[in-house]
Amino acid sequence: MAVLLLAEVSGGALALDATAKAVTAGKALGDVTVLVAGPSAAGDEAAKIDGVSKVLVADDALYANGLAEPVSDLIVSLAGDYEHIIAPSTASAKNILPRVAALLDVMVLSDVTAIVDGATFERPIYAGNAIQTVKSSDAKKVLTVRTSTFDAAGEGGSAAVDTVAAAADPALSSHVEDKVAASDRPELTSAGIIVSGGRGLGSEENFALIEGLADKLNAAVGASRAAVDSGYAPNDLQVGQTGKVVAPDLYIAVGISGAIQHLAGMKDSKIIVAINKDEEAPIFQVADYGLVADLFDAIPELTEKL
């Protein structure tokens, strides 16, 4: 059975971690062909992922910004040969794969966390408060997989790389600009340690305390929705039901109350530390280590002593 896997391409390069995690899921379904709608260098990178049988590269300006309409048409033009079409659950793939599924008249399965068999999958619903096992009756299965629950496939592959022609330009949308926050810190979805800040920080200036601690630990920075809505942190740092889902070895939640929507994005972390001045804060119910303290005392002390 054949699997077509849409590689994650960002900023013109292969997003290796997200792609390699999806490859692990893909291997459980069949023979994996990776589609790179992007530069051929990204295709060469994808060919090195262990377990990839073949790479198809569509290197065309049409795909440079990952617009949903042209990428979906490209996938549909190739879909005939595959029973599964999968991608990592990134913002980009969540934009594209449901469109692909509807063009193929099949349902999409978003955020799959476990593969039971070729037609049966587990996925969280209600902000992760329930896990549903669903069996698809569609001829083709289109799914995005949660990167936080699959380990990345290793390197060492040497798949053949073929080029594929671009599909016609649907000319429905065009790219204007990207505002990408450049950062030297590890990426949120692949970091081993994450320090996350919430409304308790009180201001954008104070949020620097979170960054200082993160830098000391070589950690990624995360945020609650309240911190993002208040402008303390950019949108791409939001962890939760409708933000990023993470599962690092260590998650340090600072000034975050622990609403279910936030827990949905981090409760699979290996070790959770909560620092909050309110001993009743729900975050303590999921924390391995809780410290009731004023963050403005605790964080500078912690940063200094590490």
Added chain:
Amino acid sequence: MKVLVPVKRVIDYNVKVRVKADGSGVDLANVKMSMNPFDEIAVEEAIRLKEAGKADEIVVVSVGVKQAQETLRTALAMGADRAILVVAADDVHQDIEPLAVAKILKGVIDAEDAGLVIAGKQAIDNDMNATGQMLAALTGWGQATFASEVEIDGDAAKVTREVDGGLQTISVKLPAIITADLRLNEPRYASLPNIMKAKKKPLEEKTAADYGVDTTPRLEVVKTTEPASRTAGEMVESVDALIAKLKEKGAI
């Protein structure tokens, strides 16, 4: 331009969800239901477009059980003009899949000749994040998902989208489908006089069959279970104690 806003009736976001003991689903009997929070944002955006003179009429649509009437009344009280309820289920536990919802919405678009759809990014019950994209596929329109800023500019919409690395701005030709993210706006509350007025606004009732759509699910729910639970660990007294624990665990 006529703007269509699909609104879903879902469990209120503050309710603690309980999985039924027999694994057949989540208990929705006697729990508080509300409009999907993202759909409130979508309705608000449509109202702002109308206030800015960029839209003439706002039609809200809900697909599901009869009780979704309440959700539509809420949208009308916020400021939508007209509502369409597409009854497609009798049991509150029966969720209509995004593909079927999208097919019904396509039928509504054709009948209404809508020029823009603003949906929510995601329904907080099934967490699918799919309906808007599917509707865009079925209509053959462009899509601008996860919007945090929308500007209608002649026959196109300039939309800033929340993406993994930050923000992306695209321009999408109208008609188009936009899906609303959390930071698009802050939805207004309906005032009491507006709630009274909403009772008199038109609410039309249809069925899935009126649009020739078969809503038979493609995904059979085999079972619904509780997630692995986490238990509270220990409280530490000081920063030093915390550091000691984390070192002991090899976490730092």
